[in-house]
Amino acid sequence: MAKTTPLKTILTTSLATAVALPAWAEGELSLLTWEGYADDSFIAAFEAETGCRVSATYVGSGEEIIAKMAAGGGVYDLITPASDITKLIIEAGFVEPIDISRIDEWENIYPQFRELDNIQMDGEYYAMPYTWGAIAFMYRDDAFETPPTSLAALFDPRNEGRIALWDDKSAIYVAARYNGDTNIYTLSDEQIAAAVETLIEQRPLVRRYWSTAGELVDLYVGGEVDISNTWAGYQSALIAAEGIEVTEFIPEENAEGWMDSWMIADGSADNACTYPFLNMQLSEQGQCGVANVNGYSVANPVAARNCMTEEQFVALHQDDPAYLDALLMWQPLGDRMGAYVNAWNSVKAQ
């Protein structure tokens, strides 16, 4: 009898498996997502129950998701872009429709999200809403005698060198609102130019344009800045954990809101793990799982009601649909996206 080396065993087994199961990816899910959306604290149980192995690649920006998919994202099964780029992803053909009859709690999702045009095309849904939040503003408690309530604080020379602003096209949204232009997702060229002017005037006051969550935390903890915008619920908790008191606020000029959803990459609907995973993410397990890890609000308030404490439920504004309605939810910019991004680059290039 011939000796069987471990390598031989592996080869034979995988060959046999390949013959028996044509869909070799069965039992494996590959995610392209944000940190925290596939946290072990709630994914481990899913893996144990279903036998599906979940692996995640983390991205730092939504554009990274597009870039990876545009470069041929064949290895990913599920992605989690924000609501401003879902439309583009659908129209670029990177994803396939979701059969909502297979999503158990679909009807529990906020109607505001289900009705969004940017997750649908030709009467079919392409995204399952998952989490949401505000691009709120935040200040260090001990730095202000009178708490700021307006965007004016970010343009006030008295705060020179103590201001941080998100290094993103969102800066254009902020400046436009400060200028009194509330149609931030449909700005004209003149309005964008005015926003650029405002940002150039503000630039000498700015300590740093921050780009990652950890970086903003470092800026507060290192005593570099006192006021900034922030991904509500996320960085403030990390900063508080370092013993620094900060307060989030929605300014008089209002704030942007975002919603992340799960989308199925083209060719992955047949993966036997896809729908069980989506259902888990929309259930109490996934919704409270992500809320506990990232501090974001979730898309299924029914699940949230059941698995959150009263305190958390209120803190994440799950009890208050008016809060959600007031936010300026990110809209797809379509072919105007380049104009926004280049306007923001031109501020930094000055």
Add this chain to the structure above:
Amino acid sequence: MTLRIIDRIGMGFFLGLPILWIVLFMLVPYGVLLTYSFWIKSYPLFEPAFQFGNYLTLLNEPQYLSVIGRTLKIAVIVSVTALVLAYPFAYFLVFRLKNATIRKVLFFGVIAPLWVSYLLRAYLWKTILGTQGVLNSTLMGLGIIGEPLDVFLYSQAAMVITLTYIFIPFMVMPIYAALEKIPRNLDEASADLGQSSWTTFWRVTVPLSLPGVVAGFTLTFCLCFGDFVAAFLVGGPDGLMVANVITSQFGAALDWPLGSALAVVMLVVVLAIISLSDRFEQRAKVQF
């Protein structure tokens, strides 16, 4: 006969693999980049085309020229700073230090950081330069400043400091090598002819070490010109460099054609500098 054929096959392998490597991993990607630079942005992505619109955008919109200008400026400042620090250091090691062991230790002291991850070293500077960082605490402890200074971090100065530190080994190595090759008897001959050591330095040592200086300057300059991490980690609101704009075109703006055009321009600048320095180096070469 057969031996010669085997020789030839062996030679083919020997040369073929590197050539294949260069074609696959350098020429083909550059070709792809060049092709993309003529394409056109069209929502949601981009379409094949042959037009010069992307290059015209780079010329017509002031932001691109101003970023290229800033990047050149920072690269020059860093290269000059590195040269001013590296030359006396290398000179001291080669000509003044008598102890060979100490010379080796000092030389490797400069080179050793290359074995540490670039990112780690850049992060390190953040903790040194920060408002509550090592530098400010030290200066305040010594009573030199009363309030922490914030110019050290998130500024162009911070980028220059970080880049100089990171790329200085590339300046020290070629200068050290060039100085080491200068025959010592030239020094003595100059002295015998009644020249002061100052004149000897300027008229013998410096000209003979020029190829090393040019090589070091070119390396440092090109590495700086293409850097994007320093701006990302320690740069301030005025720290945007060309490489950062390219990443933004490939990412946030989703305009690969414009990003490619910018990358091609950058490549041309770097190639121009390399061929210039090559010519300069050839002319400065002296046979002993």
